[in-house]
Structure formats: C-alpha cells, structure tokens
Amino acid sequence: MTQRLTARAALPEGVTPPAYDPAAHGEGIVHIGLGAFHKAHQAVYTDDALAAAGGDWRIVGVSLRSAAPAEELSPQDGRYTLIERSVDSSRARVVGSMSRALCLKTDRPAVLEALCAPSTRIVSITVTEKGYGLNRATGGIDPSHPAIAADLARPDAPEGLAGLLVWALAERRRRGVPPFTVLCCDNLPENGHLVRSLLTDMARHCAPDLVDHLTRDVAFPCTMVDRITPARSPDTLALAQAMTGLEDRATVETEAFRQWVIEDRFPTGRPAWETGGALFVPDVRPFEDMKLRMLNGSHSMLAYTGFLAGHKYVRDVMGDSALSQLVTRHLEAAASTLDPLPGVDFAQYTKQLTARFANPHLGHETYQIAMDGSEKMPQRIFAPALDGFDKGQPLEAFAFATAAWMRYTLGRTDENEAYDLRDPLSAKLAPTIGASETAATVYDRIANLPGVCPERLLTSAQWRAAVIERLERMLSVGMQTAIRSEVAQSGA
Numbered sequence: 001m002t003q004r005l006t007a008r009a010a011l012p013e014g015v016t017p018p019a020y021d022p023a024a025h026g027e028g029i030v031h032i033g034l035g036a037f038h039k040a041h042q043a044v045y046t047d048d049a050l051a052a053a054g055g056d057w058r059i060v061g062v063s064l065r066s067a068a069p070a071e072e073l074s075p076q077d078g079r080y081t082l083i084e085r086s087v088d089s090s091r092a093r094v095v096g097s098m099s100r101a102l103c104l105k106t107d108r109p110a111v112l113e114a115l116c117a118p119s120t121r122i123v124s125i126t127v128t129e130k131g132y133g134l135n136r137a138t139g140g141i142d143p144s145h146p147a148i149a150a151d152l153a154r155p156d157a158p159e160g161l162a163g164l165l166v167w168a169l170a171e172r173r174r175r176g177v178p179p180f181t182v183l184c185c186d187n188l189p190e191n192g193h194l195v196r197s198l199l200t201d202m203a204r205h206c207a208p209d210l211v212d213h214l215t216r217d218v219a220f221p222c223t224m225v226d227r228i229t230p231a232r233s234p235d236t237l238a239l240a241q242a243m244t245g246l247e248d249r250a251t252v253e254t255e256a257f258r259q260w261v262i263e264d265r266f267p268t269g270r271p272a273w274e275t276g277g278a279l280f281v282p283d284v285r286p287f288e289d290m291k292l293r294m295l296n297g298s299h300s301m302l303a304y305t306g307f308l309a310g311h312k313y314v315r316d317v318m319g320d321s322a323l324s325q326l327v328t329r330h331l332e333a334a335a336s337t338l339d340p341l342p343g344v345d346f347a348q349y350t351k352q353l354t355a356r357f358a359n360p361h362l363g364h365e366t367y368q369i370a371m372d373g374s375e376k377m378p379q380r381i382f383a384p385a386l387d388g389f390d391k392g393q394p395l396e397a398f399a400f401a402t403a404a405w406m407r408y409t410l411g412r413t414d415e416n417e418a419y420d421l422r423d424p425l426s427a428k429l430a431p432t433i434g435a436s437e438t439a440a441t442v443y444d445r446i447a448n449l450p451g452v453c454p455e456r457l458l459t460s461a462q463w464r465a466a467v468i469e470r471l472e473r474m475l476s477v478g479m480q481t482a483i484r485s486e487v488a489q490s491g492a
C-alpha cells in the first residue's frame with residue numbers, strides 16, 4: 001500500500017520540503033474557505049514567509065460547510081503537495097504552513113476558539129464571490145442569501161461568513177482581545193471595503209454596539225490575488241503520487257505564476273509575505289481593476305464562448321485561432337479602460353496573460369470559469385463597459401462577452417444538450433419552459449434582473465443593440481460560426 005504524505009514521510013529528491021520546521025511555529029492566521037485557491041496562493045506565500053523570516057504565523061484552515069478539506073488534510077498533518085506547472089517544467093513542493101484544518105459544521109467549538117484566540121491576528125477569506133451574501137446595490141447584506149438569513153435568525157450560532165466574523169469580533173471585544181485584521185482574498189472590487197461594509201451592516205442588524213468598533217478599530221486591507229488554479233482532477237492525484245511516491249488526497253495543481261498585491265494595514269502584525277514576492281502598495285485599486293478586467297474579464301468571455309464552441313479547457317480555446325484573436329481583442333479593450341499604472345505595461349501584461357492561458361499543462365475547464373456568471377459579470381465586464389462607454393470607446397468586445405454569457409444562461413448547447421448553470425441566480429436566469437424567446441426578449445429579461453446590469457448601460461440603446469445583434473447571431477448560426485463572423489467583422 002502506498003504510504004500517505006504526513007509530517008514524518010520521507011520525500012524523494014526533487015520534491016521541495018518546507019524550508020523550516022513547521023512544528024516550531026505557532027498559529028497566527030485563521031483562513032476561511034479551504035479551497036484549492038487558498039492552498040495554491042496565500043498558504044504558499046505564508047510558507048515562504050515562515051521559511052525566510054519565521055514568526056508564529058501558521059494557518060488554521062476552516063471550511064464553513066464541507067468536511068472534505070479537513071478530512072483530506074488532517075491525516076496528513078495539514079501538509080499537501082503543490083504541483084507548479086509551467087510550460088516547460090513541473091515542480092512539486094510540500095507546503096507546511098497549515099497547522100490544522102477544521103470545518104465549522106463538524107468542529108464548531110474549535111473554530112470559534114481559534115477565531116477568539118489572542119494569537120489569531122489575521123482572518124483571511126476565500127469564499128468566492130457568492131459566499132458573502134452581499135447586496136451589491138446597497139453594499140450591505142442580502143437578507144435573502146441563505147447564510148445571511150440563517151445568521152440573522154440566530155446570531156449566536158453563526159453559519160455564514162458575515163455572521164461568524166461579527167460574532168467573533170464581538171466575542172473578542174467582550175474578552176478584551178484586540179480585533180484581528182480581516183483580509184479578503186476574493187476577486188471582488190475593493191474587496192476590503194466591501195467586506196467592511198458587509199460586516200458593518202450585519203452588525204447593525206444583530207450587534208449594533210459593534211458598529212463603531214468595526215469602523216474605528218478593525219483593519220480591512222484590500223488585496224489583488226492571482227494564480228490560475230484548476231479544480232483538482234484524478235490526474236492531479238495521480239501526478240502527485242508519481243512525483244512524490246506518496247498518496248496525497250489534498251494535493252493542488254497550479255501554474256508557476258503568482259501575484260499578490262496588498263495594502264499594508266495590519267495593526268497587529270503580519271507575516272513577511274514580501275519574502276515570497278507579495279507587493280505592498282498604498283492603493284490596490286488600479287491593480288485590482290487591471291486584473292479583474294483583463295484576466296478575469298477575458299476568462300469569463302472565453303469560458304462562455306469556449307464552452308459553447310466545444311472547448312473543454314482554456315488551453316484549447318487558445319488553440320482556436322479565431323477565438324484566441326477575440327481573447328486578445330478583449331484584453332486590449334479592457335486595458336484601454338484603465339488609467340496608466342506606473343511600472344506596469346499593459347501590452348506586456350496582455351502577452352503574459354495569453355501565454356498563461358495557453359499553458360498546455362493546465363487542465364483549466366471553461367465550465368469551471370463559467371460558473372456564477374451573475375456574480376462575476378458586474379466587475380469583469382459591465383464595469384469596464386461602462387467606463388468605455390463614458391469615454392466613447394468601442395463597446396464590441398464587452399457586448400460580445402455579454403451576449404455569450406446570456407447565450408450560456410439558456411442552459412443548452414448548440415447540439416441541444418442540457419448543462420447545469422451553476423449560478424446563484426439560476427432559477428431567474430433560466431428561460432421559462434415552453435417560452436419562445438428571441439435575442440431581444442432574452443436580453444431584456446436578463447439585463448433587467450435587479451442588480452445585474454448597471455443602470456446607465458441598461459438605458460443605452462446603443463449597448464442594447466450591440467448585445468442583441470451578437471446574441472441573435474449566436475442563436476441563429478451557433479457559437480462556432482458566431483465567433484468567426486465576430487472576427488471577420490472586427491478585423492481582430
């Protein structure tokens with residue numbers, strides 16, 4: 001039987017072990033959202049910081065609902081193999097920065113204690129866009145979000161992110177323990193401000209005397225996070241075993257590239273993340289805009305078009321010359337909505353992104369990226385479209401991406417095969433059974449859903465016509481042909 005990866009397991013040559021003794025370092029961070037992205041990103045920067053500068057900064061990983069991540073990690077002493085895949089090499093390293101893995105549902109007392117421990121100075125978060133229960137129009141809570149509704153009903157037994165953090169911050173104050181810094185690592189614009197406004201509104205409803213404390217004493221630095229991390233597949237597990245000779249049920253596969261830009265506001269300290277290459281800046285916003293609009297925006301566009309054109313992986317999209325031209329067009333259109341960012345060359349960034357997307361060793365599924373479109377489109381496509389609109393720039397690239405998303409929400413391929421939308425708004429986005437829809441009725445039905453499309457785009461006849469024209473083509477000739485005619489029309 002193959003031995004399991006643990007703290008004691010011997011690693012073969014070529015697999016990098018932690019360059020420090022993990023057990024000699026205490027805990028300092030609770031991370032909420034124990035998915036592959038955290039394990040490929042913040043946990044790796046922390047691993048590098050512990051190796052370079054030490055400190056009691058190991059991570060207590062917490063998932064809110066699923067017990068699987070803790071069940072995978074706990075028998076392995078929190079260790080896992082990270083496989084970093086560039087175009088010409090694959091490297092395996094074992095990450096030692098995670099001290100424990102817990103699940104709120106099954107280990108509630110331990111999670112609550114970790115959140116209240118004076119040693120916990122940072123709570124970082126990756127729960128995906130839809131995990132917050134945010135009402136984008138007000139910046140406050142969305143009471144119809146299941147976790148928000150549950151926590152409003154029982155604030156003393158929180159299940160969701162907002163309820164849990166408000167509870168923990170109140171409990172720390174009651175115990176006389178200074179607050180932790182809240183570090184949002186999800187792809188949301190001004191993510192720190194957004195989480196502060198979410199928690200403040202939650203507190204207004206269930207702990208009103210905490211509101212001042214939240215606004216005055218708790219730091220919410222904004223961050224831009226980047227590392228393309230496909231969902232784990234059976235091939236990832238097999239690769240980890242082939243590279244390490246050990247069984248590792250918690251392994252993660254990712255690209256070699258990584259980037260982290262952070263506002264340096266950590267009143268109770270932080271790991272030396274700069275030793276792993278993190279960049280500390282006074283204002284993250286321009287970096288966030290660049291990444292959300294260029295990387296994530298073109299990702300969403302290529303996911304909807306690519307999935308419907310029959311491309312399983314992003315690398316296949318990049319091998320389709322027509323579609324890859326539209327990816328470049330999208331990147332350029334998104335770049336032109338940005339203010340100049342000193343030290344960053346957007347043309348260079350575009351080249352780097354297309355090379356990253358084309359990485360032949362990453363099995364990054366278009367279907368994975370296509371998930372949760374209603375939560376992603378506003379910051380990725382509509383915000384730059386609106387800026388472009390205000391500046392009088394061409395809107396074709398954004399209209400094409402919007403049409404592709406709307407086409408995707410219909411839930412059937414051009415061959416009439418059904419697929420699951422996987423979107424919190426699925427029920428509202430999906431067409432009414434039996435309804436006969438045209439491009440215009442699909443557009444009007446979706447664009448007018450509350451909170452989906454910004455008002456000023458909604459009232460633009462030019463925008464509406466540009467999206468409908470493209471959606472009409474996608475519906476009548478199919479995605480593959482629509483892609484080719486978009487290229488022909490645009491001269492991309």
Ligand code: CS2
Binds near residue numbers: 187228229295300
């Ligand atoms: C992707 C992101 O799934 C998606 O929506 O666009 O997860 C993307 O891979 C990361 O943000 C890269 O840093």
